[in-house]
Amino acid sequence: MxxxxxxxxxxxxxxxxxxxxxxxxxxxxxxxxxxxxxxxxxxxxxxxxxxxxxxxxxxxxxxxxxxxxxxxxxxxxxxxxxxIGPFELLQARQLVEAEIAGFAARNVTKSDILHLREALERERADLARGDADYSGDREFHRLVAQATQNSVLVDMVEELWRKREQSPMWAKLHNRIFETTYRRSWLDDHEAVLAGLQARNEGAARAAMWRHLGNVRDTLMTLSDxxxxxxxxxxxxxxxxxx
CATH class of the missing domain: 1.10.10.10 (Winged helix-like DNA-binding domain superfamily/Winged helix DNA-binding domain)
Known part of the structure; x- marks a missing residue:
């Protein structure tokens, strides 16, 4: 080592x-x-x-x-x-947040679902305006963790996002990307996560989050080539x- x-x-x-x-x-x-x-x-x-x-x-x-x-x-x-390398960080997020989404499906409340829907609406509004702000994206992931009713898991997700936002390597990676249409597919992924949570289906929520963060990784690899x-x-x- x-x-x-x-x-x-x-x-x-x-x-x-x-x-x-x-x-x-x-x-x-x-x-x-x-x-x-x-x-x-x-x-x-x-x-x-x-x-x-x-x-x-x-x-x-x-x-x-x-x-x-x-x-x-x-x-x-x-x-x-x-x-932290951006793809290393995404791999960690995929492992952690997929399990969080599955666990959240057990404990999610009606209030959690309503807040997640509001976060999705903010993301849609950001996309419609062509806004480069990722705060709606971050809020959605934080709310999924919050639906576990476990504050330690919320802290873990927030720390992973802080590392992303403070990373010069992440910023440099995004400097190579000149289109934003990919964010539409990420919003679709979020809707699939929400559907799994609303159905209280652990497997569906876990698989949707795993697929979403895999899509993020693959998209960033392709667009930053x-x-x-x-x-x-x-x-x-x-x-x-x-x-």
Whole structure:
């Protein structure tokens, strides 16, 4: 164990590969797929590592083109902070909040259902206005936890959301995304969670929340992809220079 987060180790490995290949400013890195295969890690870990390197200024991300070395990347560099990777955070939320939704179906009250419906209406209004505010989304998830009648579970969900909102890596991930239509599908997911809760069906509520947060992860992976699909560079050969 290194005592660091996995994406930090992957970022360190990418720095080493850049140094070994003697890549300089303006050189394009291979696609995430190649890095994932080379380092034997998931693409989500590679995505998080590249976000870290982007925050540090070691690489530049160009949507639809790929990731380029922006400065000579040292083999060792201190991380900007001990941030949680966005996909790691989503995985934790999926595991925790799916079980919370199932448990909430046992204990949900009529008042809980009414408050959840109000939260969904706020989300619909935000979407209609094109508002980028996620407070309605956060409130819905908090209310699901509140329906368990367990304050510890409410605190857990609120802490996960705080980590999301305070995360530079999460903010950088969203900077790569230029459309918001995906939020309509997330609202549909919330409606499915509410239907399971209203029916007091533990399995349906749990499955709907699991599916929802899986959809969030998959959507963010797809929309934040910056690779050029026509560029099939493998590892660090050949090196592509610009200018």
């Amino acid at each position: 290194t005592g660091r987060r996995q994406y930090q180790d992957v970022a360190q490995a990418i720095r080493g590969l850049i140094a070994d290949a003697r890549l300089g400013e303006g050189d394009r890195l291979p696609p995430e797929r190649g890095l994932s295969e080379r380092l034997n890690v998931s693409r989500s870990l590679v995505r998080e590592a590249l976000i870290l390197l982007e925050i540090e200024g070691a690489v530049e991300v160009r949507k639809g083109s790929g990731v380029y070395v922006s400065v000579a990347a040292p083999e060792t560099a201190a991380p900007v902070r001990d941030d 910056v690779d050029d699909p026509s560029f099939d560079g493998y590892l660090f050969e050949p090196v592509t220079r610009t200018g």
